Amino acid sequence: MQNEGAVTAITAKRLTLALCAAGVIGGAVGAIAVNHNNATAQAPATVAAAPAPAPVQAPPAVAGAPASTVSLPDFTTIAKQNGKAVVNIRVMGTTKTSSRGMPQMNPGDPFYEFFRQFQDPRGGSQRDAPVFGAGSGFIVSPDGVILTNAHVVQGASEVTVKLADRREFRAKVLGSDPRTDVAVLKIDAKGLPTVPLGNARALQTGEWVLAIGSPFGLESTVTAGVVSATGRSLGNDSQVQFIQTDVAVNPGNSGGPLLNTRGEVVGINSQIYSQTGGYQGLSFAIPIDVAARIKDQIVATGKVQHAKLGVSIQEVDQSFADSFNLASPEGALVANVERGSAAEKAGLKSGDVVRKVNGQTIIASADLPGTLAVAKPGDKVALDVWRDGKIVRLNATLANADDKAAPDEREEVAAADKGAKLGLALRPLEPIERRQSGIASGLVIEDARGAAAIAGVAPGDVLLSVNGKPVNSVDQVRDVVGKSSKSVALLIQRGNERIFIPVRIG
Incomplete structure (x- = not known):
């Protein structure tokens, strides 16, 4: 696992993405990933929502200054009532460390013999060294069900939960889902305070929210x-549409609740963007709608299933909008449809632009996987697709994300001469690729090895012909190569240039 505040560069200033709570290794955390939905998961509130906080009136306006109607919220009631259900999580794991080993150095080093005389003749041994981490969580059921982040408990061999009343319990990890970074714990207790779950879809930009957790181990910090934005996509193959806030969230806050002014949990604090690993004003929370669905599955079955449509998508920018005669650059452009997938069975094609899912408008491409993030395998979705200048309605039945994709036409081409290989992995050009490149026919080279790589063929090249014969399928390439004994001449499109590359196959 990575150290707390592990980061990924995102800007020229090396702004970095860090998981904001500790996991196991050395006070460390793990990385995350995610997948699909359409229907909002309804998690019943276990206790009544906290009373709305009384607004604090702004101070009287200075004479001559414009009157102000702005009032600030008072979070004391929420902190007092819901803080009781927020817990501190400590985790312990182990890692292998070497002992009595010799420093790595060149045998020619003058100190090599000096260190070798102290080395254990049996060689260096490995031993288990304890490592620790910490995070936050919150109780959602009086019998001890707790929600937190998956990266908080990743790799943990022992999990201890400390309640607000200072009692401590050994916790069992009922299950975790790295795709959404949600984990569910259980402690043996009854009559515990809980927090009500709200509706993250109702959040609006500018709305007041607060976080309760244990940043840097400081328990019950508010x-x-x-809310800076909703539906924020962070990449990382994540289908979660995060809630972005400017709430101060730091290492140790991970897994703690994000609450609205009614005292309802609307998210689980999960990630931060940071240059230092600490607060930078960019915090991200997993919507509680997503977390509640994951929790329900884990409690019921101990595992999580994600839905899958089976498409690769791109952002629709102004140039694409102009190309497809769209009134505005909105939607998810389908770049590729997986063979045998729910998308293919529904009739989706490359070049389609998905504009709505079950009536919900898709603005950015990330809205499509985000909308599907709380769907289950077998759910039916209605897709409004822009195709050939008009809207087409398609109905898809979502598949299981764990199902293996059907093999596509990316095949390695072998020659007939004693099994010698050309070394190319090929697939047909997609319609959208034809339009963008202006190439009417050919095969995309996805991988080049062996003889082709030695000759200078590279992934991303487009194979137009072999020995002067145009090729549009892998079978055509195989046929021509199979009749050649020593070498073949490949006509390659590389960028705006066309070049012949001779490849020896004998």
Whole structure:
């Protein structure tokens, strides 16, 4: 696992993405990933929502200054009532370390013999060294069900939960889902305080929210701010549409609740963007709608299933909007449809632009996987697709994300001469690729090895012909190569250039 505040560069200033709570290794955390939905998961509130906080009136306006109607919220009631259900999580794991080993150095080093005389003749041994981490969580059931982040408990051999009343319990990890970074714990207790679950879809930009957790191990810390954006995609193959806030969230806050002014949990604090690993004003929470669905599956079955449509998508920018005669650059452009997938069975094609899912408008491409993030395998979705200048309605039955994709036409081409290989992995050009490149026919080279790589063929090249014969399928390439004994001449499109490359196959 990575150290707390592990980061990924995202800007020229090396702004970095860090998981904001500790996992196991050395006070460390793990990385995350995610997948699909359409229907909002409804998690019943276990206790009544906290009373709305009384607004604090702004101070009287200075004479001559414009009157102000802005009032600030008072979070004392929420902090007092819901803080009781927020817990501190400590985890312990082990890692292998070497002992009595010799420093790595060149045998020619003058100190090599000096160190070798102290080396254990049996060689260096490995031993288990304890490592520790910490995070936050919150109780959602009086019998001890707790929600937190998957990266908080990743790799943990022992999990201890400390309640707000200072009692401590050994916790069992009922299950975790790295795709959504949600984990469910269980402690043996009854009559515990809980927090009500709200509706993250109702959040609006500018709305006040607060976080309760244990940043840097400081338990029951309350920080507040506003919702900066909703439906925020962070990449990382993540289908979660995060809630972005400017609430101060730091290492140790991970897994803690993000609450609205009604005292309802609307998210689980999960990630931060940071240059230092600490607060930078960019915090991200997993919507509680997603987390509640994951929790329900784990409690019921101990595992999680994700739905899958089976498409690769791209952002629709102004140039694509102009090309497809769209009034605005909105939607998810389908770049590729997986063979045998729910998308293919529904009739989706490369070049389609998905504009709505079950009536919900898709603005950015990330809205499509985000909308599907809480769907289950077998759910039916209605897709409004822009095709050939008009909207087409398609109905898809979502598949299981764990199902293996059907093999596509990316095949390695072998020659007949004693099994010698050309060394190319090929697939047909997609319609959208034809339009963008202006190439009417050919095969995309996805991988080049062996003889082809030695000759200078590279992934991303487009194979137009072999020995002067145009090729549009792998079978055509195989046929021509199979009749050649020593070498073949490949006509390659590389960028705006066309070049012949001779490849020896004998």
